Amino acid sequence: MRKLLIFAMALICLVDLSSCGTAFAPPPITTALAHTGSGQHPDLVMLREGRALFVSRCIECHTLPPFWHYRSEDWPQIVDTMAERAKLKRAERDAIVAYILTVRTQ
Amino acid sequence: MKKFALSILLLSILPTFSTVGGVRRFTFLYEANTSAPGSLELENWVTWQRATGPGRFDQVDFRHELEYGVTDKFQVSVYLADWLYEAHPEHSGFVYSDSAIELIYNLTNPVVDPVGLSIYGELRAGDRLIELESKMIAQKNFGPLILAYNATLESVWKGHDLAEREGELSQALGASYEFSPRISAGLELLHELVFPEWRDNGHIRNFFVGPNVSYRTRNWFVTVTALAQATDTEGEPDFQLRTIFGVGL
Numbered sequence: 042m043r044k045l046l047i048f049a050m051a052l053i054c055l056v057d058l059s060s061c062g063t064a065f066a067p068p069p070i071t072t073a074l075a076h077t078g079s080g081q082h083p084d085l086v087m088l089r090e091g092r093a094l095f096v097s098r099c100i101e102c103h104t105l106p107p108f109w110h111y112r113s114e115d116w117p118q119i120v121d122t123m124a125e126r127a128k129l130k131r132a133e134r135d136a137i138v139a140y141i142l143t144v145r146t147q
Numbered sequence: 148m149k150k151f152a153l154s155i156l157l158l159s160i161l162p163t164f165s166t167v168g169g170v171r172r173f174t175f176l177y178e179a180n181t182s183a184p185g186s187l188e189l190e191n192w193v194t195w196q197r198a199t200g201p202g203r204f205d206q207v208d209f210r211h212e213l214e215y216g217v218t219d220k221f222q223v224s225v226y227l228a229d230w231l232y233e234a235h236p237e238h239s240g241f242v243y244s245d246s247a248i249e250l251i252y253n254l255t256n257p258v259v260d261p262v263g264l265s266i267y268g269e270l271r272a273g274d275r276l277i278e279l280e281s282k283m284i285a286q287k288n289f290g291p292l293i294l295a296y297n298a299t300l301e302s303v304w305k306g307h308d309l310a311e312r313e314g315e316l317s318q319a320l321g322a323s324y325e326f327s328p329r330i331s332a333g334l335e336l337l338h339e340l341v342f343p344e345w346r347d348n349g350h351i352r353n354f355f356v357g358p359n360v361s362y363r364t365r366n367w368f369v370t371v372t373a374l375a376q377a378t379d380t381e382g383e384p385d386f387q388l389r390t391i392f393g394v395g396l
Contacts, residue, residue: 065290066259096258097219098183101169102363103328104291105258126365126395128183128216 067092067105068144075143090133091140098127099137108145116141169214172323172331172361174372174389176295179263179286181253182216189213190393196384205234206384208244214393224249229273245273257286257293277304291325293333314342323359331361335372354378355387367394 068074070088099105102123111119117138124134169182174192182188192210208231214224226247233239249269257263267282278301285296301315317340323333334356341351357374369392376385 065288069259096256097180100180100258100288101183102368103170104288104293104325106328123365128186 065105067096067108067140068147070140070143074147087136088140088143091136091138094129094133095137095140098129098133099123101127108141113142113145116145169393170361170363170368171370171391171393172293172325172333173295173321173335173359174370174391175335175337175355175374176297176319176321177251177265177267177282177284178293178295179253179255179257179265179284181220181222181251181265182214184216184218186216187213187396188215188393189396190391192389192391194387194389197386198382198384200381200385202382203236207232212249220253222251224251226271229271243274245271245276245278247271247278251284257288262287275306275309277309278302293321293323293325293331295319295321295323312344314345316340316342321359323361329363333359335359335374337374351380352378353380353383357387367392369393 070085070092072085075085075088096105120129120134120138120141129137169180169186169188171190172178190210190212192208192212194208194210196204196206196208198204208229210229211227212224213227214222216222226245226249228246229244230242231244232241247269249267251265251267254264254266255262263286265284265286267280267284269278269280269282271278271280280299280301282297282299287294297317297319299315299317299319301313301317303311303313303315305311305313317338319335319337321333321335323331325331335358337353337355339351339353339355340347341349341353343349343351354377355374356377357372359370359372361368361370363369369390371388371390374387374389376383
């Protein structure tokens with residue numbers, strides 16, 4: 042019974058941590074976000090690709106910084122400096138920048 | 148013995164100055180994310196193990212690994228050579244151990260999914276040695292904090308005619324906090340259950356715990372973990388120091 046209780050508590054903590062983890066996840070792309078974000082109305086497919094790349098390629102070397110950590114005008118250059126290391130093609134780099142700027146201008 | 152310890156320490160540190168990778172924040176655990184497609188990295192591992200007491204020994208293991216990202220979710224690694232230097236009271240010398248191939252497939256993402264998961268398979272072959280290893284890798288990123296968990300099952304066939312068998316179940320838990328984009332530090336715990344001849348007669352349980360630190364620049368990284376044995380298993384190292392230095396090619 043005691044082991045079961047410990048296991049249950051561990052499970053609750055784990056589920057709790059997982060839900061806590063989503064608070065750190067970059068916001069998903071919605072139609073509203075795409076249209077009110079950058080004002081440039083980039084297409085949803087590009088923004089979704091940008092988010093997918095942002096949360097997978099960037100974490101190979103570092104955790105994801107908060108979007109407000111850098112100014113909007115600094116983000117393109119920041120992504121440029123790491124694009125080669127992350128093996129990003131031009132279109133992939135553009136998608137990441139578009140996603141960040143869309144979220145950043147919220 | 149002091150000279151030997153010093154030379155091992157130098158051997159562990161020196162390559163970090165001469166080599167310039169996907170970054171590892173742990174050395175006794177794997178992370179769930181895989182390398183970018185098309186990326187190639189060279190990783191060099193140095194592990195120093197020391198046991199004291201009646202069965203005392205020093206052993207330094209070396210590994211040279213090429214890691215290639217095949218797709219966004221799949222990576223292949225080749226261990227070009229695993230070799231070691233052993234220093235026992237009766238004998239000492241260099242020994243080639245094995246070469247291996249390792250495959251990792253990523254299932255879910257540690258940032259956006261509740262848990263990032265990957266599966267791992269490894270085939271190792273050497274002089275009178277075959278080893279199969281499978282692993283489940285779990286990871287969750289909480290902002291700058293990364294938690295990782297590995298569950299591993301190992302099957303070993305070794306000796307003359309590969310007649311000796313051994314199984315090992317292990318689990319490892321790690322935490323790493325990113326203080327800056329270049330520096331992370333944390334803790335690793337390793338719990339091993341060893342089954343000679345796939346039997347549990349010896350009740351061999353090993354538990355290791357210790358800190359890790361990782362430093363990275365644009366094209367290379369170095370990660371060091373020091374583990375101390377919290378159990379008292381004879382023939383197992385009391386202390387382990389592992390350094391992994393990687394460079395993007």
